Each structure stands twice: as C-alpha cells, then as structure tokens.
Amino acid sequence: MKDLEFFRNISIGQYSSGDSLLHRLTPATKYLWLFALSIPGAVGGISGVAMVLLLALCAGRGAGIRPAFLLRGVKPALPFFVLAAFLQFLFGWPGDHSAALFTLGPLSATAREAAAVGMAVARTVALMVLLGVFTSITSEGEIAHGVEDLLDPLARLGLPVHRLALVVSATFRFIPVIAGELESIVKAQASRGADFGTGKGGPFARARAYLPLIVPVTVRALERAEVLAEAMEARCYTGKDRTRWVVYPKVRGEDAIRALALVFCAAAFAVDALLR
C-alpha cells in the first residue's frame, strides 16, 4: 500500500531527452526502423537476430544510451532463461531424434532443444535492446503522432488513420485519469478494511475481493468516455480530417534513412538464407 501516491504521477516508457541524430528523426522513421528490425528479430534466423542486436546496440550508443542500461533487463531475466532451459531439457520433444549433448538424471539436452533455447534467448535479448532504444528516444507525443504519420499513405485506401491516431492519443490522455480513479478507489476500499494483494481463500473468493475494484474503475472509465464523446460530438468533431498542427521537420537525408530500414530488413533475411 506504500505505492499509493505513486499512481498519480505514473510514467510509461523511459524517454530520455537528447539531441542526437536518432532523437531528431521524425517519429514515422523511428517506427519504420522499429518494425523493420523487429521482424527479423522475431522470426529471422540466428544471423539475422545477431545483426539486429548489433545494430540496436550501436544505435543506442549513437543516441547516448549506455549498453548497460539497455541490457539491465537481461540480468534479472537470467534465472528465468536457466529455468526455461531446464524445462526444455526435462520434457523431451516428441519426434526429437537429434544427438543428445549430455544426460543428467531425468535431464537430457539434445541438440535441437539446446538450439531452441539458444534462439529463444537470443531473440528475447535482441528485441529487448531494440525496444529499449525505441522507448528511450521516442516521447509519448511522438508515439501517438508516429502512428498517424506512418499510416498516412493508407488513408488514401480508406483506412481511418486519423481516428486510429486519436485512439492512441485518447489512451495517453486517459492513463493519468484512470490511475487517479484507481488510487481513490483503492484508498476508499482500504479504509474499509479491504486487502488487495495478500488476500486469503480460494481463487474465486479472491476474485470476489477484486470485484469492488475492477468493476467501479471500468464503469467510471466508460462514463468518462461517454462524457468526452458527447462533448466532442457537440462540437461537431468527427475525427475525419487532420486536426494536428505539430510538424516534425525531417533531418537531412531522412528519406534515405527510411529506405535503409527496408534494405536492412531484406538484408537480414538474405544473410539468413545465405548462411543456412
């Protein structure tokens, strides 16, 4: 319960302001690179994943973010990587006939299991660093505006791009409001003897203890949404056209940087295919 005050000034992301080239890129370019790198990072082979990890670490360096900061999530995750490996080795895969690397009691590591664990860990680390860099150089406003800019070409196909961007802005707008609601509800319940977190009893008894928390917070959120929708409609707002006046100036060679993102994505898969 000591964290109650923290709710109000909740922060998402880990933006650190700076003036590096990466910081000055337009939000759309940042998104483009994020997607271009996360595809080979998530589905590519080992060499593609290695390329993504290396580039993300270099990008972090260029943006003035220490590698230790980006990799700080890896250290607490180490026991879980070990646990994941342990579970893989404990339970065999059906139809796995690859050579056994070692056997220790019920544990047997086959080459295929070891490769699966290695890939899962490599992928996780690469994507962790990549997302860490992205969230460090992209502010909340840029996250919302970037969606709009990136999808802008699709607006011509009839996709309601401005409305989707408005969804992102509305979410950011509502987060402190909802966090404040949560705070007052938790305090109100706590003052009446409610105990969140250490409750005893079966799962359904505990779920019932959460009813007076989840139900009012959701209903209050819906009520607030209703009021906001009515206010916007009363002002004839339809979300149809662009109503944003922030312009992100392109840095020199921004278009080339955008094209490079797609080239890199293709190259990662090409290198994978060549080395296979």
Added chain:
Amino acid sequence: MGSRFGVRKIVVTGALGAVVVALSLTQLGYIPWISGASLSVLQVPVIIGAVIEGPVVGILVGAIFGATSMVQAVINPAKGPIDVFFVNPFISVLPRLLIGLLAWLAFRLFRGRLRPAAAAAAGIVGSLTNTVFVLGALVLAGAIPASVAGAVLVANGLVEAGVAAILTAAIVAAWGGVEGRRGKARLADEES
C-alpha cells in the same frame, strides 16, 4: 469501417486501453494466487470493449493490451518466469488481437438471452483465447515445452476464465444499469 468507427468508439477504446495500462503498471491487474503464480484480469477490459462496442473496439483494446505487455517486459521485467519473452510481438501482441474478436462472436451467439449470461460466456471465451494463443505462441517460440503449457492451461487458464466470466458479467450488468438511466450520447448513431 470509416463511418462505423465513430468518435464514441474511439474514445471508449482509449478509456478501456487506459484501464489496461493503469492496471498493468500498478500491478493491480494481477491477482496473487498459489505459489507466486498470478491470475491476470487484464483481458477483461478487452472483452468489455468487444461486448459493448463490437469487434473493432475489442481488437484495438487488445492491441493496446499487447503493446503494454511488450513494453512492460522491457521496462519492468522479472515479474514472472516467462515475462521476458513478451518482448516478442508474436507472443505479446498477435494473440491479444484475437481476444476481442472471439469474445464478440461468443457474445453474439448468446445475445438475445440473459445479457449478463452472454457477457459471462464472452468472458470465458475471451480469457481462454488469451491463454491458449499466448501459450501456443510461447511453445512455438521455444520458450516453454508443450507439456508445461498444457499444465498452465489447466492450472491457471481455467481459473482465469472463471474469474473473467464473473468480472465481465458484473461490469456489463453494472454498465447496463448506468446506461439505461442516462442514455447513450445523443448523436452516437448519427453518421459522422
């Protein structure tokens, strides 16, 4: 999609998305349960969105849920044994898009009857969708073996589905009462 995705749906999506983010950041969305494992109720706002505003809202709130768990895995890892793997969007985001869609289909199937009962059905289906597809993605990614996924499905998934059913029914019933009293925003059905 243009005219059907009006201001009202945009704003409801944002509000429910913010509920997911707030519950996740404050850890209140996880009900502590036996031996450190916790039951997640973060899928409930997604299901609510699908039930009261339709599949598009459900899918979008699901996307916000997925993005939140992806970012959380980077910024605030080490909550549970497999959380780190949620940095992979194919584990964290893709399965969550299906929650709203399937929950909405379940709700449609049982609509007509008692509304809270239909909402409870949507809660069960939506929650199981989350469990099954996330576990499936984890197995495909090599994070956990299939036999462990099966055990988690039985031990955690079924209870989570029951909890989600209770919460969804309660919220839909409560919101129905509020809505009946006050009425929808007047212009909600006008073409924008």
